Amino acid sequence: MRTFPEKLHEAQAACNSLLCVGLDPDPQKIPQHLLARFDLPQAVYHFNAAIIEATQAFASTFKPNLAFFEALGVQGWTVFKKTLETIPPDKLVIADAKRGDIGNTARKYAEAFFVQFDCDAITVAPYMGADSVLPFLGFAGKAAFVLGLTSNPGADDFEKQTIVSTNEEPKPLYLAVAQKVSQWQTEMPGTAGLVVGATQADAMRAIREETPSLPFLIPGVGTQGGDLHLAVSEGAANGGPVLINASRGILYATTGRDFAEAAALQAQKLAQQMPYQA
Amino acid sequence: MRTFPEKLHEAQAACNSLLCVGLDPDPQKIPQHLLARFDLPQAVYHFNAAIIEATQAFASTFKPNLAFFEALGVQGWTVFKKTLETIPPDKLVIADAKRGDIGNTARKYAEAFFVQFDCDAITVAPYMGADSVLPFLGFAGKAAFVLGLTSNPGADDFEKQTIVSTNEEPKPLYLAVAQKVSQWQTEMPGTAGLVVGATQADAMRAIREETPSLPFLIPGVGTQGGDLHLAVSEGAANGGPVLINASRGILYATTGRDFAEAAALQAQKLAQQMPYQA
Secondary structure (H helix, E strand, C coil), X not given: CCCHHHHHHHHHHHHCCCEEEEECCCCCCCCHHHHHHCCHHHHHHHHHHHHHHHHHHHCCEEEEEHHHHXXXXXXXXXXXXXXXXXXXCCCEEEEEXXXXXXXHHHHHHHHHHHHHCCCCEEEECCCCCHHHHHHHHCCCCCEEEEEEECCCHHHHCCCCCEEEECCEEEEEHHHHHHHHHHHHHHHCCCCEEEEECHHHHHHHHHHHHHCCCCXXXXXXXXXXXXXXXXXXXXXXXXXXXXXXEECHHHHXXXXXXXXXXXXXXXXXXXHHHCCCCC | CCCHHXXXXXXXXXXXXXXXXXXXXXXXXXXXHHHHHCCHHHHXXXXXXXXXXXXXXXXXEEEEEHHHHHCCCCHHHHHHHHHHHCXXXXXXXXXXXXXXXXXXXXXXXXHHHHHHCCCCEEEECCCCCHHHHHHHHCCCCCEEEEEEECCCHHHHCCCCCEEECXXXXXXXXXXXXXHHHHHHHHHCCCCEEEEECHHHHHHHHHHHHHCCCCCEEECCCCCCCCCHHHHHHHHCHHHCCEEEEECHHHHCCXXXXXXXXXXXXXXXXXXXXXXXCC
């Protein structure tokens, strides 16, 4: 079975793009004509399906954001499953779920996303340490993107705080996380990645130096203001694998009947700015 | 509208117990006769309903662990909703979901659990900082229990690391989190709590000193080996509100046809060891 990085390489080479399309279907922003024609869960499903259809030529990966499905209530998970069914098999799926809990619980989350929904990857929160992350790293061909340094202002509160421990240089928490993730995946290479926000390009170089081969999932280039070119050059330094995520800038390029065409145009424009280099 | 601590006080006084029953329905451990009679999602529902019915006299609060529902796939959320419907209205519900993401996404998770499923509280991961937690603190009568110091071995990896910042004493990360949570809830008092593992009783006193009035959700007294009496005495010092969670020790007291009676007996025994003191 191919590893996650091998699958990523193939999928990115096939579309010649580093783009990952984030699926954050917000009822306040999806086109009115869909909301008028369908009930909300159905409207969200049709919105997602149209976005996936329109943008798949320009992206290797789709990243559904679970919060936007869960906010639909019980039907949200049906919409999630039906949405996944519209993603072509040669594309990758990252469940953006930010899960993390003690070992026996983390195993259940892994089972949910890797087995029940057959996603290729999931995002995972590192706060609770090794036994909360390791259960996600035991699936052949799958990967967990662990939060390293995120793109939001709150990254200052804890992620960027300096930690000190005996016999080690003081370092920011995000770097300690990156080092641990790098160690944790050595028993099952290729099953871990890191989330590194595009708004944090100055720190990305240091993280890449510590973790030369971990795939980076890089959000924050659109609405959040991160610099795309810097993110690519720092994140992909020395051939490190990267996925650049864009969500709102693609999904809500317009809210008219031509939303899918407008999304395709945005995705194409972004893809051209980040060609894949093997 | 009553605040979450007021609701907690009433519910705990009514059953004279600090007990919270964790609902972690594991298909490998639920009684065979249920699995023989129903399909898996239905078996899990009937198991939950029987446990809730049997233990409600001894607990103020139920804490469904979302991972065990999500691992059932699409039907898991229906089981979650149906399970919630069997919990009496005078009991509290904590969605143990450990969510956390950037602001617009955190708001959607809050909407899912506080509005769609009308839970009283949710567990939240602090790694991404203020804007990932604040959206959970804006709901009257609801609360977010933020992970402080957890009960698992992985707490050593990051939570217990010492952080240093200018003009402040070095402190463990969990204490920095506790201080921030305490600050964040001042605009909406009563909407925040902390998760503090019972296996960490030595550190609990320091956290309680920093956050005298925050409710503590204390897991880890059963299978994980935490000391119940120490957890109560340190956690509830000077009248601080506490919920002591037990899951596996109650749920799987036996796996025979008498599982509900056995669970009730365990819950009663635990409740008697932790009477509520107003």
